[in-house]
Amino acid sequence: MTVVHASQNVPFFRLMARKSAFGTNLSRRSAKRLAVLGAVCTLWAAIFAILSGPLTIVPLELAELSLQDAVVRHGTKTSTPENYVFLALDEASLDLSQLDPEEIAADPALALMAQEFPWSRAVYAAAVEKVLGAGAKTVVLDAHFPLAGEGDEVLRDILRRYPGRVVIASLYMDSEMSVAPDAVLYHPPADTIVAPGDEANASVGYANFWPEADKVVRAAHYRMTDADLLGRPGLGGEVRSSLGAIALRQAGLKQDFPAAGLMRFCQPDSFPVVPLWQLFVPDLWKANLKDGQIFRDKIVLAGPLAARFRDFFRTPVGTLPGPEIHLHAMAAAQVGAFYRRATSGFVMATCFALGAVAFGVSAWMRRPLAALAVLALALAAFMGAAFLVYDFADFLPGLLYPAATLVMAGLTCFAYDFALERREKTRVRRSLERYVSRDVVRELLDHESDVLERLGGSRQDVAVLFSDLRGFTAITEHAEPAQLVADLNEYLGAMVEIVFRNRGTLDKFIGDAVMAVWGTVDSVGPREDAARSVRTAVEMLGAVRRMRERWAQRGAPDLRLGIGLNAGPAIFGNIGSDLKMEPTVIGDTVNLASRLESLTKRYGVELLASETVAALASGEFAFRTLDTVRVVGRSTPVTIYAVPLDPDGAACRPRWLEKHEEAWAHYRARRFDRAVDLFSSIADELPRDKALLAMIDRCRGFQASPPPDEWEPVMVMESK
Template sequence: MCAALTSACLFLLAIEPEALWLSEKLAESELLAKDTLIAGSSKLSPDPRLVFVGIDQTTYADVIAPEEAAENPALAKLTNSFPWSRDLWADVIQRLGDAGAKAIVLDLLFASPGSGDDQLRAALDKYADRVVVGANFTDAERGEGKTTSIVYPTESVLNLKDERAPWADDRIGFVNFFTYTNAARHDIDDVIRRAVFRVTGEKGLPPGATIESLASRAIKRLGVNEVVPSDGRPRLFRFVGKPGNGFQPIPLYTIFLPSHWTNNFDGGRFFSGKIVLIGPAANILHDDHPTPFRVRMLGPEIHLNAMSAALRGEFLGESSHRMNLVLVAGLGGLSFLLAITVRSPLRRLFVAAGCIAAYLGVCWFGVNHLNFVLVAVTPLIALSSSTVAGFTYDFVLLRMEKNRTRRTLERYVSKDVVREILDNPDTFLNSLGGVRMPVTTLFSDVRGFTTMTEGADPAQLVTQLNEYFNEMVAIVFNQNGSLDKFIGDAVMALWGSIESTSEGVRRDAQRAVTAALAMRKSLARLNINWKQRGMNELAFGIGINHGEVIVGNLGSDQKMDRTVIGDAVNLASRLEGLTKEYKLDLLLGEAMAPLVRGRFILRTVDSVQVKGKTKPVRVFTVVADAEAGEQIPPWMTRYEEGLEFYRSRKFAE
């Protein structure tokens, strides 16, 4: 069963996510676990070479004093409403370029002509080796499908170096590159946890054309091209912090305030040699995206996190598909090993929980110290479900074993007794070491059986005995007794030897006598049947006694039986033997009389000297069942009186 569940997990890992609803849900769970690991991993400080200048308001009229606006044209433009005249961005480029910024990244789209384009175009040409502007992909519904197109900066803003290959202009970076391209469509939940820096052969481009992201273009402005991945494989990366906590934006207007420029930015030297990204610091342009933190993050922040990961080498490795299969198979195999080596369910549960905790610890260690993310959910599903399957399998086996035990016990004791034994095992097991208990013992033996076996047909004799035993044992069980053993053709039955099933000494004794009377009637019916079939008739003798006996497990190391020993048991056996002497089929010991008198009509048979006893024991037989409405025979009173006179030696009476 463990192997089957592990195989199922391997199958779900092997198929494509779109192929099966369950596999999609599994993939989503894996991504959620991956996000949890990434979001909870060790935090990094922002790379000091990255600066975020944020557009946090649609107008700065309420924060820029009129006299400041009058003295500085750029501040005056910021008191207007967004979008501002594009010559403002020319002022921004000029300001940061003169300060020595290595890369000036405008996370903005200039898709159509606008006021101030000439000034912006001039600034982009002047600082062509340091500026990067945004372009993006768009989908358009056309006919039955979608058509991908690329929106470049308008010609009035950017003088393309090669109009036939605008994507090759190193001043253009694709702002939505990490979520939109075919190469980046690696995850099914659209959460941004990976970055693609460049790719070849994207839709909307000529064959072989290579495009680069905003982050890739910006990093190359620093002259560290080697840190930018050269392939188009999506890179899982570690974020600097939660949205709004990683890269704190510098309000755009402050770079034009003389006091800030001097005091906060050291006369502009703060920006020297750095990548300065200008973009929305509030959701003005609806440029926010889901992240591993389950909180949406603004596009500029994501660009900066991707740049930081590349500059610091904080890309996270991921377990390969083959490794995932190995992990699932390994943990599934571990669960199977637990199932066959750790038999205690509680211990196995603790070991399995420890394995789960250990694997989660390995996953955490991998992210925080090895920059490596392991698949988490599917291996744990394999381990936990296989463990549950093992428990289920054990439960089924236990039920089967219990049913097998029940069926075996029902061959020796009644169903009610079996139920009590299985439902109260402690009480039953406590008696195995040896306890004293008041028990009623019944012995029955077929008379003349040894003689009968001489010359008898073996098959016929076995058949006849089995029919006899079936009837006798069924009667014992019907009266809530237990079969102690077969002794050749003899049957030994007990009442009260199992504490949880005892109905009290009086009721136990009465049930034993009821069983004996039922045996008498049953044997009469059997004899009629056997006579009709040409078989020998049988006769038996029954001895019943009550007394304190020792109940326990007796035998050798190789074989033991739960049985009873004591004088009361021996007397019951001897009473059965005496039935031949008194020509009766049922004798009761003296201890039985007070327990059954009133329920049954007893006749005193004799006082006998039994081996092992110093005093004679009075012996009784059953004449009638009072509860069944049978009457006392008229001669009984005179018989008992006469017997009492005889014992008292009142012969004259």
């Protein structure tokens, strides 16, 4: 018989080397791949660099501000100075619900506070006098009095009594309220409080904050001109200062200020808060406020805290009342706690730098999960570096655009690599599937290192199938070559399809013979491997039957198939020479499967299975005992079985099977009379069954001439 191997002329290891080429450093660093990855990273860096500078998209800008706020919120805070007190107009000061009427009537200021808000300005005058009398350096009134009102003269007298120690608020109004486009609406206090020319007695500072586009206050503006507000700072104009700047000057704590600065906030709620009403309750003044000692040498800022004033602003550290933001601004100015944002050029450069990082990670990291982990670490390192430079260098780099460059460039490169690898795997898979089983290919591509280790030699439980077309060799001597090749290809194509469908590995073709294996590279356990081999054999017999019917229409010979099945341990490995190697299984399990295929002709059946296969697959298939034999080259006998088939060629469990197996039990127990009776009783259901007739003759022979006492029910095969 001519031996033709499926993998002839293509050594398996050479194919494997071709297969694994996509995973080598050389392939991953190929010039074309590196050029594509470099272009991808450069493109993403350019996109986000443009978005960070010349072209802005509002949602992205807002996201950038939110990320920066996270750094400010969780970064190092400014230490809260001890020389500030927040004198709060809280709800308790507005409703005086904690005081009895007698206590309210006992103090003129409380009596005025008990009236409907807005209060008489005499209340503020009383508070200023009380606090300054206790030794405060400066009092800041974060309250705007643009119109004349009750008690103005009292407040004016107090301001004159304490010249240079009180700051009162003015306000810039929204530009939308201005009739003229180039006009600025500035509202100083009423003349009845601070008359023109009286600024030496009472300083006036604006109480405004200017939030950014997302309505978040991040910067303090310590001086301002009308031209600044109109967006034309070069025009000059009167310079006005903020409440906080004037208070720091009056207290002698700071003289030079930046025009504006991004504040490092203190810890929220870290400034001491004193409810305004407690100033006028003697017991509380003595107990809580320690006779006013809490105000000594302090800057006291009086302002609204109650929710009804709606004087709250969003900041990076949370929503804060306006007076507290003034305190944060003064604290930042006092210690110089400001930070700088990165310029547009710096952000652009950072985008390209992180694009280069993405290129390096994707170009030289072989494993996708490892590359993703390194990319995540790089992103975390960038964010960590942002915290460090914010904490120690008062610098906040751009965050969103460089981080987006790193992520998008990295993910795009990984997607490109994934597509490239899938394309290479598909190409190699198609190439390998011409020579080896699809299961071997899949296992090689998915678990290369494990399979390579096993190909070096491993002992595994396998199920083996040998099939052969009976008499095909004789037909080749007279058949037309073209028709013969067409028929053989049709037959082998059908057989291979069935093997693959049942997840078997096509080990080799040997002429018209097929060797298939289960359990080498794709196994769910010996039982399922054995069941798959039986299922494959039954389907192969059905396919040959259908082909035989088609071939008979053109006068082709009546071909029959013989199949042998066995299961057990075998050696799996890449076997051959340096010039030619192929993965296969060897050992007694394989040899016995081949012997069983040869015995199908002797027993007149198309399928023989060993006792191991029968035991493993008995849950799905019925098996009919045919004999116990000792094959050539094997000392241990083996019981062989057939799989009963119905007229349509499907596996079945016939009614006569129980009697048949009972007859075999009597035969092994030397009860030959009973065995003959049972075998004969099913002869009508198995007409011309060669194995059954042989057993009847054997039993009758032993009836006539009983075997010796040491007899074993084993048939010894003299030839292969």
